[in-house]
Amino acid sequence: xxLCSFMGSDKGMVYVTRKLxxxxxxxxxxxxxxxxxxxxxxxxxxxxxxxxHNFDLFITVKGIPxxxxxxxxxxxxxxxxxxxxxxxxxxxxxxxxxxDFMQGKMxxxxxxxxxxxxxxxxxxxxxxxxxxxxxxxxRQWVSxxxx
Ligand code: NI
Numbered sequence: 001x002x003l004c005s006f007m008g009s010d011k012g013m014v015y016v017t018r019k020l021x022x023x024x025x026x027x028x029x030x031x032x033x034x035x036x037x038x039x040x041x042x043x044x045x046x047x048x049x050x051x052x053h054n055f056d057l058f059i060t061v062k063g064i065p066x067x068x069x070x071x072x073x074x075x076x077x078x079x080x081x082x083x084x085x086x087x088x089x090x091x092x093x094x095x096x097x098x099x100d101f102m103q104g105k106m107x108x109x110x111x112x113x114x115x116x117x118x119x120x121x122x123x124x125x126x127x128x129x130x131x132x133x134x135x136x137x138x139r140q141w142v143s144x145x146x147x
Contacts, residue, residue: 010062015130016072017060018079022087025050026095026107050094056135057082059120063127073126085119109136113144121146 027050028042038046045051059082063072089099095107101119105111113134121129135141 012064013062015062020057022091025052053136058133060131061127062130109134109142113142
């Protein structure tokens with residue numbers, strides 16, 4: 001890892017982002033509640049026969065550009081990592097049933113963004129993971145900064 005030369009400061013930090021895409025199905029349904037309460041709280045999202053979204057995922061890494069490459073992180077390396085660790089497990093899957101890192105969690109975009117962060121964070125070996133931004137629709141998204 002190329003270490004920050006201005007310890008304790010964000011001076012010189014650059015934030016680089018890779019956008020990725022996946023399609024997945026889910027439902028919002030709390031098994032501890034009645035069907036009526038699930039419908040009351042989640043509306044159409046509680047439909048027992050699932051529904052799908054075209055998700056857009058923005059992964060941002062922060063760091064000081066390496067003087068030899070000019071890169072914070074090689075964006076091809078970042079793309080391959082995100083595809084291997086999360087997209088491969090999410091694309092054309094059912095978030096409630098198919099995805100190992102979503103087991104036992106409500107399949108909301110809040111929880112999905114946090115889970116994606118946990119899956120990626122240990123593997124970012126240049127710069128540091130800064131933000132996972134997840135769009136469920138063009139008008140609805142969440143951002144997670146790991147704290
Ligand atoms: Ni939904």
